[in-house]
Amino acid sequence: MPLLGSAAMLLSFDVEASAIEEHDRWHTHEHLPERLSIPGFRRGTRWLASAGGPRYMVLYEVESLATLTSAAYLERLNNPTPWTTRMMPHYMGMNRGLCSVVGSSGFGQGSAAALIRFTPQADQAALLTGWLLDEVLLAIPKATGLGSAHLLQGAQQAPMTNEQRIRGADLGVDSALIVTGYDSISVGSCVTSLCAESGLAARGARQVSAATYQWSYSLDSAEIRA
Template identity: 45%
Template structure:
């Protein structure tokens, strides 16, 4: 079992404590059902900072990369509901990466998630992708873990959407590792050993990796994925 499809939309943002209750209500009961109704969206999962901070991590699994520029998806992005319009400005420090799945092993939903954002050194893309892809199966199979996935951002040829304009623009993460599991301590260990900045640099990553740990809040699948 792996990610449901060949593409993923990975996002990180901060949500202030005083907005968290309304955000979770909106995101779970309006936003997820809206997105899961779009053709090509297979599953969406939301995690919150494992340390209790404001950061949110969200990942949508998609049939194909082309879903990210489909007419149905762009229609939603450019015509947000009144509730969405009210909530969008509260998505602070948004990082939004439209990704192709380079490699995927194991499951995609578990109690905890480790995300690592990084970039390859110039000329090392193929070596880095190969080395990490070979490691995913072993990472997913070890006690405490259930899945490991490698994503690469690619900007689709579309104009800035209304939702982006409301938020004030988004940043992107270049490459992304998502490791999911049921033991937070195991993920914490992976972050400092197998997937530390030093280990990633040895395979061809640039400096400045950014890792964070999250705890599951909610996951929803489309009717086609159930």
């Protein structure tokens, strides 16, 4: 599968306008290298909203859920660097999900992406997941302009840490579908179809929200080791 691991951490958030330039510099030159040096972290990717929001989507691909509660990771969260400590108060509306990768199809990663978040209705959750795995995720990589699709499900609560105390309590993630492609119009059309009444909602998804993004920056743990 294209995601590098069986779990992922999905973040979506805004940053105060006055701090955006410094945030992107910090996130590129300190934060991503720090996170990708933690055992079990495989790849981190930052995306910028092109329609909808929040402004940022960040996806960390990790070996397993255990990576996200490991002593090495929690040590970093509880001992933020001076630059991290300065940046945390500028965060707004953080959603942070420690997720299982329920399904992942296609290869590679396009320059355009969509994030669709939703909550399955309890009595239809199995049918909704089956439809997404057996039809949607298999069809997306074959469509013109698209490349890969990933179904994530929130699996555990993120523990409170010093980083989170500085920026305020994070909200979680229930379920999310990430679609990437090489053509932003095709990605947008896919989102429109899935978010129509005949799409996710008709199969038991509630609280459906969507935004589209453009690739900003990625870092792979192999680069850190090299």
